[in-house]
Amino acid sequence: MNNIKVIAFDADDTLWVNEPYFREAEDKFCALLEDYLPMHSVAAELFKIEIRNLPLYGYGIKGFMLSMIETILEVTEGTASLTMIAKAIEFGKEQLNKPIELLDGVETVLSALKEDYRLVVATKGDLLDQERKLQKSGLENYFHHIEIMSEKHEKDYLKLLKHLDCKPENFLMIGNSLKSDVLPVLAIGAHAIHVPFHTTWAHEVVEHNVEHDNFKSAETITEILTFLK
Amino acid sequence: MNNIKVIAFDADDTLWVNEPYFREAEDKFCALLEDYLPMHSVAAELFKIEIRNLPLYGYGIKGFMLSMIETILEVTEGTASLTMIAKAIEFGKEQLNKPIELLDGVETVLSALKEDYRLVVATKGDLLDQERKLQKSGLENYFHHIEIMSEKHEKDYLKLLKHLDCKPENFLMIGNSLKSDVLPVLAIGAHAIHVPFHTTWAHEVVEHNVEHDNFKSAETITEILTFLK
Numbered sequence: 009m010n011n012i013k014v015i016a017f018d019a020d021d022t023l024w025v026n027e028p029y030f031r032e033a034e035d036k037f038c039a040l041l042e043d044y045l046p047m048h049s050v051a052a053e054l055f056k057i058e059i060r061n062l063p064l065y066g067y068g069i070k071g072f073m074l075s076m077i078e079t080i081l082e083v084t085e086g087t088a089s090l091t092m093i094a095k096a097i098e099f100g101k102e103q104l105n106k107p108i109e110l111l112d113g114v115e116t117v118l119s120a121l122k123e124d125y126r127l128v129v130a131t132k133g134d135l136l137d138q139e140r141k142l143q144k145s146g147l148e149n150y151f152h153h154i155e156i157m158s159e160k161h162e163k164d165y166l167k168l169l170k171h172l173d174c175k176p177e178n179f180l181m182i183g184n185s186l187k188s189d190v191l192p193v194l195a196i197g198a199h200a201i202h203v204p205f206h207t208t209w210a211h212e213v214v215e216h217n218v219e220h221d222n223f224k225s226a227e228t229i230t231e232i233l234t235f236l237k
Numbered sequence: 238m239n240n241i242k243v244i245a246f247d248a249d250d251t252l253w254v255n256e257p258y259f260r261e262a263e264d265k266f267c268a269l270l271e272d273y274l275p276m277h278s279v280a281a282e283l284f285k286i287e288i289r290n291l292p293l294y295g296y297g298i299k300g301f302m303l304s305m306i307e308t309i310l311e312v313t314e315g316t317a318s319l320t321m322i323a324k325a326i327e328f329g330k331e332q333l334n335k336p337i338e339l340l341d342g343v344e345t346v347l348s349a350l351k352e353d354y355r356l357v358v359a360t361k362g363d364l365l366d367q368e369r370k371l372q373k374s375g376l377e378n379y380f381h382h383i384e385i386m387s388e389k390h391e392k393d394y395l396k397l398l399k400h401l402d403c404k405p406e407n408f409l410m411i412g413n414s415l416k417s418d419v420l421p422v423l424a425i426g427a428h429a430i431h432v433p434f435h436t437t438w439a440h441e442v443v444e445h446n447v448e449h450d451n452f453k454s455a456e457t458i459t460e461i462l463t464f465l466k
Contacts (some may be wrong), residue, residue: 035384062333064330064365065299065365066331066363066365066366066466067362070294070299070300070303070363073303074299074302074303074326074329076323077306077326078326080319080324081319081322081323084319086318086319086320086323087319088319090309090310090313090315090316090317090319090322091315093306093310093319093322094310094315094334097303097306097307097310100303101293104293105293105296134295134299134363134364135295135363135385135387136293136294136295136387139387152399152400153396153399155401156385158364158365158368167382170381170382171381171382199330
């Protein structure tokens with residue numbers, strides 16, 4: 009991994025804990041509708057509605073809240089009381105106010121790399137929410153800026169590189185999602201390191217064995233330093 | 238206005254029509270609750286809830302939808318039927334699917350400036366929604382990229398300039414909001430041109446008479462060309 013100039017870090021479940029908070033909110037939400045459907049069926053219904061709304065809403069908690077509300081409408085066939093809607097809004101707001109729990113080693117890695125590379129955050133999600141999380145994380149000063157991406161497909165990374173005035177061979181992406189942080193990055197000729205997290209949203213899961221000259225897999229984020237020295 | 242290198246355009250109500258669509262959705266929404274409160278009181282309640290939620294949700298249609306839903310909960314004191322919630326979601330989705338109506342002269346202006354300046358879009362709102370509007374507008378190729386800003390205060394413009402690697406004296410902002418597109422931009426030593434639009438959201442209104450060396454006011458967007466020749 010020579011010639012790297014810009015390193016982009018995914019945020020959720022790469023720098024800090026995120027997916028477990030979504031799972032927690034989802035569990036509470038499914039319990040709320042238990043009188044209508046078994047919890048796993050509510051979860052399946054919610055997932056279906058989230059995916060249906062994704063092209064319209066994009067990623068992030070506000071879209072998740074709107075999808076929970078729509079799930080209530082569908083699962084209860086319009087018979088629920090408004091208390092349930094209030095609950096869904098409450099779950100979403102709680103999630104927006106969660107504290108930030110940094111993953112082990114993140115700060116060590118960022119301070120080791122800060123001098124030699126331009127570091128950016130490249131993440132999906134709601135703009136304000138991600139900015140707030142970055143601020144709460146105390147990591148803001150390590151990064152040149154934060155890029156919120158509406159998707160992480162090849163064309164979105166090409167747009168990002170144009171925006172950064174950076175060539176693919178000088179770009180390294182680090183993240184926990186093979187689907188979003190690795191495969192499209194390798195496809196455009198850039199570099200990627202996968203740092204898995206224990207929980208992955210179903211929408212981000214791919215079964216894939218990656219072998220590529222520009223690819224490394226790390227057990228923990230600290231391990232990426234060994235590839236960059 | 239010499240030495241300008243980067244020109245940033247606000248999007249909503251500067252490049253294309255937006256506020257009237259919000260007013261239209263709001264009117265339909267207030268009519269929905271007319272049995273509970275006079276329309277102007279519903280509008281006042283909605284505005285109060287939108288402003289209360291702004292620090293948490295930020296700008297954009299998804300936050301507007303969530304605030305409409307909360308307004309239903311409050312105005313009907315939890316007694317409404319879920320049909321009303323479904324209606325609010327429908328109004329929001331309709332708005333997300335609105336066609337783009339370019340304002341007069343926009344394309345002429347952009348083609349006249351494209352060769353000599355780096356043009357960017359700098360706008361508040363939901364990321365995916367703004368990207369989609371830019372794409373629908375057919376204007377994408379005029380712009381180096383789109384910057385979605387969670388706020389347009391001085392510190393946000395400073396962040397933007399750092400991100401663009403641009404000095405304040407080389408930066409010009411063009412937009413319809415004195416509060417968001419002009420005052421903070423002048424305050425950091427950059428240039429601004431105000432192009433008013435006939436409808437302005439109450440939250441964006443300021444009573445202000447601007448006199449400043451770096452400031453111009455234009456009646457229409459085409460007029461900005463006379464300041465840049």
